[in-house]
Amino acid sequence: MTFEERISAFAELGQFFLFLSQNKTPKNDSLTAKFNYWKEDADNLIQSAEYANNWFTKENIYFALENWGNALTVDHLKTWLENYPKNLTSKNVGIIMAGNLPLVGFHDLLAVVITGNNALIKPSSKDEKLLFLVKKYLETIHDDFINSIKFVEKLENFDAVIATGSNNTSRYFEQYFSTVPNIIRKNRTSIAILDGNETEKDLENLGEDLFRYFGLGCRNVTKLYLKEENQLQLIIQAIFKWGETLVNHTKYANNYDYNRAIYLLSKDLFFDNNFVLIKKETSLHSPIAVIHYEIYDNLENVLDDLKTQKDEIQCLVTNLEIDEKINFGETQKPTLTDYADGIDTLQFLKEL
Secondary structure, three states: OOHHHHHHHHHHHHHHHHHHHHOOOOOOHHHHHHHHHHHHHHHHHHHHHHHHOOOOOHHHHHHHHHHHHHHOOHHHHHHHHOOOOOOOOOOEEEEEOOOOOOOOOHHHHHHHHHOOOEEEEEOOOOOHHHHHHHHHHHHHHOOOHHHHEEEOOOOOOOOEEEEEOOHHHHHHHHHHOOOOOEEEEOOOEEEEEOOOOOOHHHHHHHHHHHHHHHHOOOOOEEEEEEOOOOHHHHHHHHOHHHHHHHHOOHHHHHHHHHHHHHHHHOOOOOEEOOOOEEEEOOOOOOOOOEEEEEEOOOHHHHHHHHHOOHHHEEEEEOOOOOOOOEOOOOOOOOOOOOOHHHOOHHHHHHOO
């Protein structure tokens, strides 16, 4: 399979994702017929993914599919890959995937396979259904995907490894894979800095950063830096629309109830709007259904403090003029060049 054929294949996959998530029909009649033929199987796999992992609501699965569908265009893929050599020898790259979000490991699969390497995937049991859909559909485009994407129980005969896990599992990964080139990812989270000049729309969009995927991702905001505490009332009003979705989800509601009970027993101070707890806390990482916040006087002091914690931060959301910031509402819409932990996967693969 040529470089151009791989780009075309993933672009078609992107169109299929948009067909599933938006019912967006391609201009090509033969593709439309193919998509309709595959829709029942795809819908069944999406439903089985929801049954296998209750955090994977259909709404969030479609959100992930739509975002990837928008990213996987021929133009986007060519721009992303324009500096990648086209004639490198294929390597076997093991990928140990997380399962906290729908298709959370897709970017690693994409980077490995579209560059002509072979992906040996050890999927999370929490997200294997959607990855199986990706593999089976790509195989309808070209038989080479049968061998270039393999699900494995145990990684063997690999030239490099990309592994995503917790801070605890990362220590094991670092030791076990120390003899081969590797990318080992740990726990990260995201933060937002607000100066009080945000619009109502900005604060509504902040709800996406806080609650999309129930706050389970490293790109979800878990800590707010505020100029004044009275900003919280405006935020609480702006995110109110998320309440029904969150409290009607059993697992999220259980986490809310549990953390509320703990704080009450400990006599901790917190704000409560009946679906999320907002607590003054220095830690960047917050439990599910909890948002941490801190009041700042001097922005430079905040930025200096964040520099010491840069290995824990994935995204920084703000309207302020800060390097590598992300706009409100955009954390869960990563592009092809938004690499996890800021590590350029293409550069890593190029150097194998």
